[in-house]
Amino acid sequence: MRVFVTGGMGFIGSNFVEALLKKKHQVTIYDNLSSGSKNFINYKSKYKKLKFIHADLENFKKLKKSIKNHDIVFHFAANADVRYGFLFPRKDLEQNIICTHNVLEAMRANNIKKIVFSSTGSVYGEATKFPISENSEFPTQTSFYASSKLAAEAFITSYCEGYNFKSWIFRFVSILGPKYSHGHVFDFYKKLLHNRNILKVLGNGLQKKSYLHIDDCISAVLKSIKFFDENINIINIGHDEYINVKRSVKIITKELNLKPKIIFSSKESRGWIGDNSFIFLSNKKLKKTGWKPKHSIEESIIDTLDYLKFNKWILKRK
Numbered sequence: 001m002r003v004f005v006t007g008g009m010g011f012i013g014s015n016f017v018e019a020l021l022k023k024k025h026q027v028t029i030y031d032n033l034s035s036g037s038k039n040f041i042n043y044k045s046k047y048k049k050l051k052f053i054h055a056d057l058e059n060f061k062k063l064k065k066s067i068k069n070h071d072i073v074f075h076f077a078a079n080a081d082v083r084y085g086f087l088f089p090r091k092d093l094e095q096n097i098i099c100t101h102n103v104l105e106a107m108r109a110n111n112i113k114k115i116v117f118s119s120t121g122s123v124y125g126e127a128t129k130f131p132i133s134e135n136s137e138f139p140t141q142t143s144f145y146a147s148s149k150l151a152a153e154a155f156i157t158s159y160c161e162g163y164n165f166k167s168w169i170f171r172f173v174s175i176l177g178p179k180y181s182h183g184h185v186f187d188f189y190k191k192l193l194h195n196r197n198i199l200k201v202l203g204n205g206l207q208k209k210s211y212l213h214i215d216d217c218i219s220a221v222l223k224s225i226k227f228f229d230e231n232i233n234i235i236n237i238g239h240d241e242y243i244n245v246k247r248s249v250k251i252i253t254k255e256l257n258l259k260p261k262i263i264f265s266s267k268e269s270r271g272w273i274g275d276n277s278f279i280f281l282s283n284k285k286l287k288k289t290g291w292k293p294k295h296s297i298e299e300s301i302i303d304t305l306d307y308l309k310f311n312k313w314i315l316k317r318k
């Protein structure tokens, strides 16, 4: 297959790119390197079937030309930072909605009909029933990030209806593992390197989240694409476990052999405005493919720390 990967130099995208190349697919990465890095892929020497286009999805002319002659698009590029959405109110609109629309229009112009999209479990907002299934109701959206992902999902499904596209929309929990470059393990590790005696934690530490190792995420996506064959396929990707932030802190500090004083920023079980206090997705639909996660959440956190320990350059980026 000739696969076009937007955001292929990012944490999730670059892991997918390597997995696709190992399966002998031809891959084109389209990335503006705003949060991705060329260090994630040794693209010059190692892989002959890989092409990298350093460009922005906002550049529609370039995108339309670059996407030509591909069979499927994995659309991972986005503003993936949930926390700062309210500081930059147009960013999610531009990066996650308009850029997704550009991808869809560029596909339509080139008669490419298949799209894989990385959405998020945050679209369920403050859910009340757990684990959350794909057909749960959507209560109020709590972040611009989740609103923009939901809007992008809506555009994708409309292209399926209107132009006979086929989509696989994946709602991920938080992903961990090699090349991880943002999120709570990153933040805690960076803070502890700076000061090993004190760790400031956002919220009261009782926020409950599910996490998944990137390798399990990749196997879930690749199995689902083969297994689910509707025009619109919406699938949760999560873990059967969840943990709270206090437990995460324990795993991290134990692994680093540190005993810092933990300071919680508030009495609320949310880290910032719009954070969801509990994210735990049902994997029932995904399990129909025969998929099972291979890594526990604890193993995934430790694997992430291992990667960060040996790749401190990531911590130095702005």
Ligand SMILES: NC(=O)c1ccc[n+]([C@@H]2O[C@H](COP(=O)([O-])OP(=O)(O)OC[C@H]3O[C@@H](n4cnc5c(N)ncnc54)[C@H](O)[C@@H]3O)[C@@H](O)[C@H]2O)c1
Binding pocket: 006, 007, 008, 009, 010, 011, 012, 013, 030, 031, 032, 033, 034, 035, 036, 037, 055, 056, 057, 058, 075, 076, 077, 078, 079, 080, 095, 099, 118, 119, 120, 121, 171, 172, 173, 174, 175, 176, 181
């Ligand atoms: N990391 C997670 O836990 C998680 C969870 C749920 C969903 N997602 C989604 O998965 C996708 C990948 O997330 P990630 O964690 O790898 O993020 P990331 O920031 O590491 O990767 C995003 C990539 O997209 C590129 N990019 C951003 N805007 C672009 C633009 N306008 N034009 C071209 N390239 C652009 C960046 O340079 C980067 O390489 C995102 O869509 C994100 O919303 C991630």
